[in-house]
Amino acid sequence: RALDDLKKKLIHQWDFVTMQAEAQFRVLKDRKKTDKTIIDSQERAFWRVMRPSPDEASILEMDIRHDMYTYRPMKREEAVKRRLEYLQHTLTNRVRTKSSQTHQSLCAFCELFTDYDPFLGNCSPSNPWLTSDTDRWTLMQPLVDNPTQLRVRRWSFSCKELLSDPTGISEFMKFCKADFSTESLHFYLHVQEIRHCPLAQIKQKADAVYREHLAPNAPQEVNINNTIRTKIIKQLENPYREMFIEAEKHIVELMKKNSYPRFIQSEHYRNLLQNALNPLPKKPGIFHFVKDNYLRLSSSSSDEEYDSDDQVRNIDNILMNISANNIQNKAQPLIGTLVNTTALATAVVAMNSASMQSMDGDGKRISLQRQTIMK
Numbered sequence: 001r002a003l004d005d006l007k008k009k010l011i012h013q014w015d016f017v018t019m020q021a022e023a024q025f026r027v028l029k030d031r032k033k034t035d036k037t038i039i040d041s042q043e044r045a046f047w048r049v050m051r052p053s054p055d056e057a058s059i060l061e062m063d064i065r066h067d068m069y070t071y072r073p074m075k076r077e078e079a080v081k082r083r084l085e086y087l088q089h090t091l092t093n094r095v096r097t098k099s100s101q102t103h104q105s106l107c108a109f110c111e112l113f114t115d116y117d118p119f120l121g122n123c124s125p126s127n128p129w130l131t132s133d134t135d136r137w138t139l140m141q142p143l144v145d146n147p148t149q150l151r152v153r154r155w156s157f158s159c160k161e162l163l164s165d166p167t168g169i170s171e172f173m174k175f176c177k178a179d180f181s182t183e184s185l186h187f188y189l190h191v192q193e194i195r196h197c198p199l200a201q202i203k204q205k206a207d208a209v210y211r212e213h214l215a216p217n218a219p220q221e222v223n224i225n226n227t228i229r230t231k232i233i234k235q236l237e238n239p240y241r242e243m244f245i246e247a248e249k250h251i252v253e254l255m256k257k258n259s260y261p262r263f264i265q266s267e268h269y270r271n272l273l274q275n276a277l278n279p280l281p282k283k284p285g286i287f288h289f290v291k292d293n294y295l296r297l298s299s300s301s302s303d304e305e306y307d308s309d310d311q312v313r314n315i316d317n318i319l320m321n322i323s324a325n326n327i328q329n330k331a332q333p334l335i336g337t338l339v340n341t342t343a344l345a346t347a348v349v350a351m352n353s354a355s356m357q358s359m360d361g362d363g364k365r366i367s368l369q370r371q372t373i374m375k
Contacts, residue, residue, distance in 0.1 A: 112157060115150060116150065116154065124148065124150065124278070124279045124280065125139055125140070125148070125279045126279075133279075135279055139277065139279070142165075142166040142167065143166050143167055143170065144167055146275070146276065146277050147167050147272070147276055147277070148276055148277050148278065148279065149273065149276040149277065149278045151165070151167070151276070152269075152272050152273050152276045153273065155168045155171075155264075155269075156264050156269075159252065159255060159256045159260045162260065162263075163188070163252075169185075169189070171268070171269075171272060172185065172259075172260075172263055173185055174268065175259075175262075175263045175266060175268050175269075176259060176263075178268070179259065179262065181258070181259050182220070183213065183220035183221065183222050184222055184251050184254060184255050184259065185255070185259075186212075186213070186220055187209070187213045187220070187222045187247075187248075187251055188248060188251055188252065188255070190205070190208070190209045190212070190213070191209065191244045191247075191248045193205060194206060194209065194241060194243075194244065195241050195242070202239050202240065202241065203239050206236060206239040206243065206244075207236065209244065210232065210233075210236060214229055214232060214233075214247075222247070222251055223251075223254065224247050224250055224251070225250075228246050228247050228250065231246070232244065232247060
């Protein structure tokens, strides 16, 4: 029956299929027995390698209906409304900026941060991996008493740069305390704590922020509109990390316009900039990976080589003296043997004492005074 169905589908080219099958059968029949064995082995090996894993279901046993996704058909009117809302949103929030202005702002940004890029300039403090200067590890910590001049100058670039530096936040807090305007900065820091705290503490911290900054007659009430306040009150039942995002943006904008410009123009910031450290960058040598100890040891080893050469010369002189004594003491062989033994022992003692070395307090290697006894 399957053959009849296939014949009906391929009736227009059934003669071609029959002729091609007969030709392939004729070719297989004319092949040798060894060729048939090789082809059969290759086919078995191919399907052994390409067979599906045991945990996979056979494609012949799977129901095709399980692979079909049934989506809820969207009505045409609803789809058109969503498309219109999307296009209106893109038109209202579209940023139209000329390419020339974009290029100018990019160049200005690169010029502003050139001194902070180690690939473009010599940053201070120097890189401790290329030089022996380790001041960078202490001066670039999150909280320091005396920041560097580049670090203090970076706070004047934008309010974002100031709030991203823990030392900058500490100095900004000192100024706000003197200016009696710490509520905005405290609110910003508390929101950052909620954003990074464990999930179990979010509700507790959110209630604390509301009581301290947003509730009526709060001790440190911040200036936000009623729309944002009402939205936050509704979200207090099920708080999450980003529930204060709109209030945070509003408070940051207020700080940019009010307290941040006053801080940059204040006497406190000028004193920080004047008393800031300015470490000079150190240029690494050509072979910066070679330390001073290595050079010192190499020089001392060369001195030892020269000392060993002198020891060899002294031993040669002693041996020449021994041979001369042998010639002079032919009549007294016992005395000559004693003289030779004493001279050779003296040479060995002199060589060993000259090779002994010690270390002084500064780490410099000092050779002991040679002890030579010539008899």
